[in-house]
Amino acid sequence: MLVLLAWLVGAYAIQASLGHQAMYSGVTLLVCLIGLLLIGLRKRLTMLPLLSVSTWLQVHIYTGLFSVAVYAVHVPAIIAGGRFEGPLSCLFVIVAASGFYGLYLSRTAPRRLTAIAKQVRYDQIDWHQNQIVNAAANAVTTLPDTPARAILQAFYEQSISPYLNSSLPLAYRVCPTGFYKRRLLSRLSEADRYLDPTVAMVAGKLAALIRQRDDLNYQHAIQFRLRAWVILHAGLSVVLVIWAIVHAYLAFGMLGS
């Protein structure tokens, strides 16, 4: 806040002295944008002693917030007209909005991910899915030859196996829900009183695997959001900075001419 206040005093002084406040705010904004990109570089230069990523992230967040305030002073309209400034302003707004979303994610996702018993890496989710599928298949093969086996076998083939083998739906990635899990577990629970103890034991293992798959799906959805956000935010940031550099070149060229 102090930095922003000092910057606003500088902007006022430049405006009062009939200087080009837009140049002041524009240069500030460009420097901030380039500075915001450096966090990506820091992540790639892990061998250098450049403070912790956590510190960098805090600086990144505050710089981003400061940039939004500078942008508000810099532009006459939030979304500019023209085929050059229009996309540029849209890019800034999208990147800034994604930054705010990232801020929200960074505050909520860790808590939600650690609420689940087991944390997995995003790139190993497929592996874990297959482990669950194999474990379920193995469990079903161990069923004793009883009348109840047919019931559980049929339920596994019709409902449990398709669920365990399915890929994560897009809707779930957007809005995770335990609906499928609860439905399967409910139906398994209803069949439980018709099963003999041995088969019921297998049914219990299947129920555990369904819960694990649901936890895995939740992990997958949350981590997918984080990954997608990073890709979009970082990718558009690079485009934004390049676009902004061209804009600055033009603005300096037009200054007073």
Added chain:
Amino acid sequence: MRRDDIELPSAPTNDRPNASYRCGATCSGTGNISRYCPLGPTVSGICRSDKESCKPERTSTSIASNFKRALLVIGLFVLITGAYFGKQDFFKPGALSTPHAQILAGKMTSDSCAACHPKAGNSPVAWFLSGHDANETLQSDRCMDCHHTTMPREFARSAHNLSAEELAQVRESTASIKSVSWNRWLPRPEFNETNVACSACHREHAGANASLTSLSNEQCQTCHQNRFTDFATDHPSWNNWPYSTNEPIAFDHLSHSQRHFPGTRDAKGIEEKFDCLQCHAKNDTGEFTRITTYEVACSRCHDKALNQRTGERLDLVVLPSLIEPDTKVVGNWPPEATGFYDGKVGPLTRLLLTRNDYSAALAALPGNGDFVRVNPNDPHQRQSAETIAVAIRDLVFAMATQGPIPASARTQVEHPEVREILKGLPPQLMWDASQRWFRSPRLTSAINAPGPQSPSSFKVASARDLSPKHELLSDQGKDPLESEDPLKMEDPLSEKSNRVSDSLPVSKEMPSRLAAPLEHDPVAMQPDGGWYIDDSRMAVSYRGHGHADPVLKAAIELAAGLSEDNSIRRELLGSGPALACIECHRGANTSGGFTWEPSGSIERIKGRFTKFSHLPHMNLPSLADCKYCHRMNDEFRGGIELNQATTVSMSDLNRHAGTHHDFEPIARHACASCHTANAAGDACIKCHLYHR
């Protein structure tokens, strides 16, 4: 239902999450990815297994990198193609203000940009390629292409459009003033005072409704040495506002309101009332006009005195008197102007002769062409007197034969006002003067008469042109102006004349030449003024008439354009008719910026840095009476009595000019009672103008 849980194996640790590819784990076609290949794929995504090869997969890191690259490529593609093809609406950093937008509405967008931005070419690519060439036409010059009518182009980039000398004077006059408010801590302007770009104050692209002329108090004060906080507390005081000591019309409000009007009655016998609105009426926009016409405001009382004073003669040429020996040298000189040195070469004659190579001879004469002071024993002065006499005679002949305007063509090059002066002088009058004064049997012989100097530089008609074949020069011609004096003829419409014409031919009764100079009374014979021959003085003179006489105006303008030390200027402006004009038209005797008929509203006077609108003020009942603010100074004694004809000299005018006016200045506190930040406003631009 949680009767049992199932333990799953731990995830493998031999994978490479940051590599581009990972093992597809599809060996043996089982599709079982529970076992990753320990070798893993190559960097380029080829399976290293020597058994049945599987198809490696891209890692999420690789997919993310590809997605970022795609975003970058798409962004640059849009940027480059937009720059190349997007001729219209490519750059739009903000909407233009409505006045500029309206003007540029009909143009293509690229052309619209180029109207103000010199670097804007036919396509946006040109913007990039134009670089930062400092030699390009500056944007302010583009502004002046349209706004050159409102301010001089040469001072457009100078602070307040003042010249360097004026700025230096202002700086010097305020050098001792120190700021007292916190504003003194504000930074100095980011530009030089002699290079103020239009865009320094007028910022475009701020939206249709944005004001291009709005400036904050701090912005106004950034250039000023004396900075203050607000109008009411520490604004510098003023002296004479809103009155100027250089008003174009010198009107004594005090004497008119207190002395003249109370004793004046109109045609119905009703006492005249001194009404401000009689002269300062409201115009179509509701503002008060600066002044009304002479006919409306002044003529009823001042016509008589003005006619008397402007009726004093203004000489064009006067023949000097020469001594007998000189007339023999000059040849063909009127005997009435012979005997002793007398007469003075008038200012207009001197001006005409100066431009025709007689400067040396004029300078040799004492007292600016005063023949009275010529020493007969000084051969040099005598020779100069003879030269000037011949020159005056040639001038008369040239005007008679060619016409006054062609004969003065050389003078008109530098002084175009001469054309206006001579416009109404008929060539026949000059012809008549030449014939009466020089009585030459042949005009050509007079022109070719031996003289002390080289042939006249006046381009008079040649002898061939003036041969006896010429009707005007022929003795046998029938022109009554030459052979018979029309002034001696009786009125052809009178009864006597009719009777004579019945019996005798008029030509036989008329003398062939004028025997003696006519007594010409211009006051009686030319009540409305005009050119005339004064035979008693051997002069061609002009008699002015009343207000706005064109010849007197031109003579004053001519004199005002001459240098201060020029004797012609002094004599012309010091003449009675000129003084009669200058008494009211203050500034007419100064060169530049003067208008005879000041017009416009009283609120906006060209040259001032302040503005004022009466309209909002007059809405207040207490301010509706003009005299509430405009109080006359009872101690004012600077007025000049117009009725005291011929008593005012140039020195009187100079003494009064610029020192007095007949109103008490309006003090700052009178305005500050309402003009505060929370009431009527105290912004600088509420009263001040940047451009004069």
